[in-house]
Amino acid sequence: MQNKKAIIAIDGHSSCGKSTVAKDLAKELGYVYIDTGAMYRSVTLFAMQQGIISDGSINENELKARLGEIHITFKYEPEEKKNETFLNGVCVEDAIRGLEVSNNVSAISAIGFVRQKLVELQQEMGNEGGIVMDGRDIGTVVFPGAELKLFMTASPEIRAQRRYDELNAKGEEVDMESILQNVKQRDHIDSTRKESPLIQAEDAVVLDNSNLNKAEQLEWILNILKERNLA
Numbered sequence: 001m002q003n004k005k006a007i008i009a010i011d012g013h014s015s016c017g018k019s020t021v022a023k024d025l026a027k028e029l030g031y032v033y034i035d036t037g038a039m040y041r042s043v044t045l046f047a048m049q050q051g052i053i054s055d056g057s058i059n060e061n062e063l064k065a066r067l068g069e070i071h072i073t074f075k076y077e078p079e080e081k082k083n084e085t086f087l088n089g090v091c092v093e094d095a096i097r098g099l100e101v102s103n104n105v106s107a108i109s110a111i112g113f114v115r116q117k118l119v120e121l122q123q124e125m126g127n128e129g130g131i132v133m134d135g136r137d138i139g140t141v142v143f144p145g146a147e148l149k150l151f152m153t154a155s156p157e158i159r160a161q162r163r164y165d166e167l168n169a170k171g172e173e174v175d176m177e178s179i180l181q182n183v184k185q186r187d188h189i190d191s192t193r194k195e196s197p198l199i200q201a202e203d204a205v206v207l208d209n210s211n212l213n214k215a216e217q218l219e220w221i222l223n224i225l226k227e228r229n230l231a
């Protein structure tokens with residue numbers, strides 16, 4: 001009998017490798033990967049482009065009024081073998097990963113009406129199963145009935161180093177200290193905000209990957225899925 005097409009929810013701190021694990025897992029299982037952080041980042045980019053956010057201050061009324069103008073889609077790019085994020089038909093994959101978006105995204109993702117819109121969209125994208133979705137509230141709010149919930153974490157210093165290497169490889173000029181501050185600040189905002197704070201679901205399995213490589217993490221998760229007859 002074929003295994004049920006499950007919903008796999010991966011939550012956890014920023015820059016702890018959730019998306020790498022989620023992508024590997026989706027590929028292994030033949031599932032669709034959905035990066036919900038990219039969706040909050042796209043709303044942030046839209047707000048920056050439209051002058052709705054400037055110098056860190058957000059015009060919430062305008063954002064609310066113009067929320068309907070924001071259309072986010074994902075497309076698999078076979079040549080580069082990667083998922084790309086599109087904002088109103090334009091590929092924003094690189095633009096949403098820069099430091100400026102990173103510095104503003106926590107404030108945007110703390111707004112209730114933004115979360116409500118994106119959660120609805122995420123539920124539509126995933127309700128058929130066969131998905132790996134990563135974010136902060138997937139196991140607690142978006143899919144509380146997910147067949148497997150993972151909560152990922154690693155030390156702030158290790159996460160900052162990974163982020164530094166990633167941005168450096170793309171040629172962005174960055175300094176380690178501001179990356180570490182950004183990681184810590186996002187942790188604080190994400191876990192203390194009023195709307196859907198980052199908390200571990202009661203039935204989530206914790207994966208601390210400070211000392212695990214990609215292959216070890218994948219194997220660890222596949223073992224759990226096998227135990228649960230999901231792989």
Ligand code: DC
Pocket residue numbers: 014015036037038040041105106109110134135136137138186190
């Ligand atoms: O995973 P990421 O770093 O790309 O996420 C960007 C920001 O979006 C992060 O500060 C937390 C927020 N986020 C959220 O609040 N809820 C989600 N489901 C995903 C991301």
